[in-house]
Each structure stands twice: as structure tokens, then as C-alpha cells.
Amino acid sequence: MINLKDDILNALESNTDLTSNLDIYKGYPAIFPNKAPANQDFNTYIIYQLINNVDIDYADNEALREYIQFQVSVFTKQGSTTLLGDEINSSMKSLGFFRSYIGEMYESDTGYTHISSRWKTKVRKGEK
Numbered sequence: 001m002i003n004l005k006d007d008i009l010n011a012l013e014s015n016t017d018l019t020s021n022l023d024i025y026k027g028y029p030a031i032f033p034n035k036a037p038a039n040q041d042f043n044t045y046i047i048y049q050l051i052n053n054v055d056i057d058y059a060d061n062e063a064l065r066e067y068i069q070f071q072v073s074v075f076t077k078q079g080s081t082t083l084l085g086d087e088i089n090s091s092m093k094s095l096g097f098f099r100s101y102i103g104e105m106y107e108s109d110t111g112y113t114h115i116s117s118r119w120k121t122k123v124r125k126g127e128k
Contacts, residue, residue: 002066002123004095008048009092009118011075012072018087021079022046024125036075044076044084051118063125070097070119073110097121 005063012031013019017027020108023042030036051071053065072092083102089099097119106116 002125004068004070004121004123005048005050006080007095008070008072008092009033010054011095012048012076012088015087015091018084018091021076021084021087039050042075044074046072046074046077046088054078056122058124065124068121068123071076071099071116072119073116075110075114077111077113081113085117088115088117092119095121096123 009031013029022044023030025037025040025042025045032044032045032047032049034049036042036045036047050069053066053071054069056067057064057066070092072088074081074088076084085102085104092099098121099117101118101121102115103117104113106113
């Protein structure tokens with residue numbers, strides 16, 4: 001299975017227009033795989049997680065590529081949702097992902113505006 005988590009983290013962290021709008025946690029931008037640390041009161045942070053990874057395009061009973069889907073979610077209490085969405089878009093496209101979904105909702109129980117985007121890519125086995 002091709003693992004793109006480190007690539008996604010690096011792309012998000014290297015986008016200074018994005019990270020300048022995030023909180024800092026233990027000296028790094030507040031970007032987390034799967035979930036944020038408990039008992040933190042962040043203003044703006046990101047979570048990314050794998051949704052699906054399946055083998056595709058077979059030859060001689062061997063998969064040639066993998067179809068990979070990730071979700072990237074940003075939570076903000078007062079940041080620009082347009083800027084944050086645009087910068088996540090830029091970071092993910094730089095890795096060859098294309099967006100299949102984006103949605104925005106206000107969570108009244110937490111006070112966060114939550115922007116959720118889903119991303120897809122196909123990677124040839126042996127390239128990563």
C-alpha cells in the first residue's frame with residue numbers, strides 16, 4: 001500500500017500562506033493526522049486522513065496502480081475560509097490530487113467553521 005500521509009503533511013506544512021493562518025502546537029503548525037490532540041483550544045487547525053486506498057489496473061494478476069482518497073478538514077473560529085480552502089487546494093494539487101468534494105458548515109456546539117474537502121489520485125506502483 002502506498003502511503004502518502006508524509007507527503008500530504010509536508011505539502012501542507014511547506015505552504016507558508018496556509019501555515020501562517022494556523023495555530024502552533026509544540027513548535028509546528030497545527031496539522032494532525034486523524035484527530036487533534038485532546039483538551040486544546042485552537043483557533044485554526046487542520047486534520048487529514050486516509051479514506052480509501054484500492055488496487056486498480058491489473059496486468060498478469062498484479063495491480064499496476066492504486067486509487068487513493070484523502071479528506072482534509074480545516075477548523076477555524078475566525079480565519080478566512082476562502083483563503084484556507086484555496087491554500088489547501090494549492091497544496092493538494094501540487095501532489096497530483098484532484099478535489100472531488102468540498103463543503104463548509106458552522107458547528108454551533110464548538111464555534112468552528114468546518115471546511116471539509118475530499119481528494120483523489122492514482123499512483124503507479126513503484127513510483128512512490
